[in-house]
Amino acid sequence: MTRRYRILYHHRIRAEDGQAMHVRELIRALREEGHEVHECALVPKGDTEGGSNAEPVGGFWQRVRLPRVATEVMEIAYNRTAMRMLESACDRFRPDFIYERHALHLFAGLRVARRRRLRLLLEVNSPMVDEMTRLRLLHFRRRAARVEREVLGGADRVFPVTAVLRDWLVRCGADPAACRVVPNGADPARYGDTTRAEAAALRRSRGVPATAPVIGFVGYMRDWHRLDFAVDALGLPGMDQVHLCLVGEGPALPSVVGRAQQLSVGDRVHVFPAVPPREVPKHVSMFDVGMIPAINPYSSPLKLFDYFAAGVAAIAPDQPNVRESVTDAENGILFAADDGDAFGSRLAAALGDLDRTRAIGRAGLDRLLERDWTWRGNARRVVAAYEELAR
Numbered sequence: 442m443t444r445r446y447r448i449l450y451h452h453r454i455r456a457e458d459g460q461a462m463h464v465r466e467l468i469r470a471l472r473e474e475g476h477e478v479h480e481c482a483l484v485p486k487g488d489t490e491g492g493s494n495a496e497p498v499g500g501f502w503q504r505v506r507l508p509r510v511a512t513e514v515m516e517i518a519y520n521r522t523a524m525r526m527l528e529s530a531c532d533r534f535r536p537d538f539i540y541e542r543h544a545l546h547l548f549a550g551l552r553v554a555r556r557r558r559l560r561l562l563l564e565v566n567s568p569m570v571d572e573m574t575r576l577r578l579l580h581f582r583r584r585a586a587r588v589e590r591e592v593l594g595g596a597d598r599v600f601p602v603t604a605v606l607r608d609w610l611v612r613c614g615a616d617p618a619a620c621r622v623v624p625n626g627a628d629p630a631r632y633g634d635t636t637r638a639e640a641a642a643l644r645r646s647r648g649v650p651a652t653a654p655v656i657g658f659v660g661y662m663r664d665w666h667r668l669d670f671a672v673d674a675l676g677l678p679g680m681d682q683v684h685l686c687l688v689g690e691g692p693a694l695p696s697v698v699g700r701a702q703q704l705s706v707g708d709r710v711h712v713f714p715a716v717p718p719r720e721v722p723k724h725v726s727m728f729d730v731g732m733i734p735a736i737n738p739y740s741s742p743l744k745l746f747d748y749f750a751a752g753v754a755a756i757a758p759d760q761p762n763v764r765e766s767v768t769d770a771e772n773g774i775l776f777a778a779d780d781g782d783a784f785g786s787r788l789a790a791a792l793g794d795l796d797r798t799r800a801i802g803r804a805g806l807d808r809l810l811e812r813d814w815t816w817r818g819n820a821r822r823v824v825a826a827y828e829e830l831a832r
Contacts, residue, residue, distance in 0.1 A: 446824060449536035449559075451481040451527060453519060458661060459743050461486045462718050463566075463625065464542065467823075470816035472797035474824070479534040481526050510580045517547045517581070523549030531557050538562060545569045546581075548588050560830050562823060564623075567739060568609045590614035598826045602741035603661050603751045605762040609739055617646045620825050624741040624766065626816045627750035629809065631722045636751075640726035647686075647711045649727075654683045654792045657728035659721060659744050662691030667734040667781070672697055674785040675706040683792055688713040688724045725751045729798060730774070731790055733757040734784060739765070749809040753800040756788055766814070772804040 448470060454460045468487035471478050480487045507515075508603035527539070527549060538560040554561035570586050573579040593599060593615040600623040607620045641651070649655060662668060671685055687697070687710070694712065697706040716724060717819040725731060731748035731757065737777040739762055749772070758778035759765045767773035774791055779781040791798045809815070 445475045445477065446537040446827065447479070449479050449527070449530055449532060449537060449539045450487070450541075451488055451523065451550050452482070452542040453516075453523070453547055454482065454486060454488070454542065455484045459564075460542075460642055464744065465718070465742070466626070466816040467655060467819060471823070472822035473817060476820075476824070477528055479536065481523075481530045483522075484533060502572055509578050513546070513580050517584070518673045520547065520549045520552075523547070524553055527553040527734070528556075531559070540564070540823065542566075543569070543592065545573060545579075546585055546588055548592055551592050554597075560827060561595070561599040562598045562600065562827060563592065564600045565610060566602055566608065567737075567743075568606065568613060570607070570613070579690070585614075587642070589704055600823070600826070603739055603762045603765055605765070606739040620823065623819050623822050624814060625743050625746050626814050626819050627743075627746035627809065628816055629750040629806065631719075632726065632751050635725050636722045639723035643713075643723060646725050646808075649684045649711065651688075653707045654729045654795060655727055656683060656732055656788065656792070657686040657688065657725070658731045658732045659688040659725055659747065659799070660733075661688065661689055661715075662693040662697065665694045665735055666691075667779075667784075668693060668697045668732075670734045670781040670784040671732055671788075672700045672704060672710065673781055674788050675701070675709055676704050677785050677789050679793060680781065684709045684711060686711045686713065686724070686727055688716060688721075690715050691761055695728075722751065725753060728753045729795060729802075730788065731755045732788075733763075735779070736760070736763065738762060746809065746814055746824045748802075749805040749814065752799075752806040753792060754798045754807060756791065761775060766808075772801060772808045774798075774801065 448471060452464055453462060453741060464486045468478050468480060476746045539550050539554050540562045543563050543565045550561055570589050574582055579585055590613060593610055593613055596801045599610060599620045601610055601620060602624050604622050605723055607622055611617050656671060658668060675685060699709060701710040713724060725747050733742055733745060736758060737759060738744055745755055745766060754774060756774040757767060759775035760778050767775060769775040774787050776787040
């Protein structure tokens with residue numbers, strides 16, 4: 442690194458979930474790379490640690506039973522507060538550039554960057570207007586689309602988490618030349634012999650035999666995550682020794698546990714509460730196979746990179762955004778998306794040849810290291826993108 446930068450990091454996150462973990466890890470990585478980061482937010486995340494798989498509280502201001510239209514008005518109004526905070530931070534901190542996590546209706550970063558003649562680097566994790574429209578949660582769609590187009594087109598660099606999302610954002614107004622794909626990451630230094638010993642102790646605490654194959658999931662659990670695929674797989678021929686570990690909470694959990702009881706496999710399903718990020722490695726390291734039974738078509742799942750970092754084989758749907766990180770039977774296991782039978786078949790085959798499956802897990806770690814899919818790697822990508830602009 443030739444220079445240390447002063448980075449003004451703006452976000453609108455209140456939730457204590459994967460979003461917060463992403464913010465926290467990138468801020469930490471930028472600081473570890475030697476940069477000075479000032480976090481501009483109503484609820485700072487950089488110096489705190491919460492449960493990464495706890496219940497999401499909402500994207501902005503805690504959603505305390507407000508009608509969606511009222512929440513959306515508050516999101517729009519937040520821009521005035523954000524611009525005041527950013528202007529004040531610019532006066533005090535004198536940043537080299539602004540880094541902003543994109544949010545619905547949010548234009549404050551772009552406006553202040555233009556006023557201050559600073560570069561705006563924009564992180565984007567989903568096509569928000571399309572997503573909220575599909576969920577029928579967007580009341581001011583035309584306004585939201587106009588703001589999205591302005592911000593995507595005005596940012597000096599745009600960081601989508603997948604190439605699939607990049608193409609989506611280009612259709613929404615982003616300049617293709619400004620886009621740099623930056624997937625999620627993990628910290629492989631948090632995994633090692635000590636972590637594996639802690640994982641073995643966790644297994645023993647739940648009565649899981651040392652030789653029993655374990656499949657697992659870490660994160661917030663919703664119905665669309667299709668954890669029922671895993672429960673059903675426990676009842677397949679040859680799977681009677683397999684245990685399922687679920688780490689986290691969410692509305693799908695009661696039905697998953699209930700289904701396990703109905704299928705008489707409940708004694709092999711183990712539920713662990715939501716844990717803070719520092720405890721994720723020892724929980725993931727319990728698994729022989731880490732699951733992603735379902736995922737949206739554009740995201741870069743945090744848990745996938747945790748599975749890679751742990752050297753745990755990942756099983757995930759065969760779809761374009763997943764194939765950006767996983768090559769079937771090389772560094773992961775792919776199954777036909779939305780097909781529970783295909784999931785069960787591929788999982789049973791993987792657990793029937795654990796030597797091969799563990800080799801796939803090691804290959805996942807190798808690829809993570811080769812591609813530098815780490816938080817510090819992402820910090821370096823952000824800085825490199827800024828330096829392209831500064832030349």
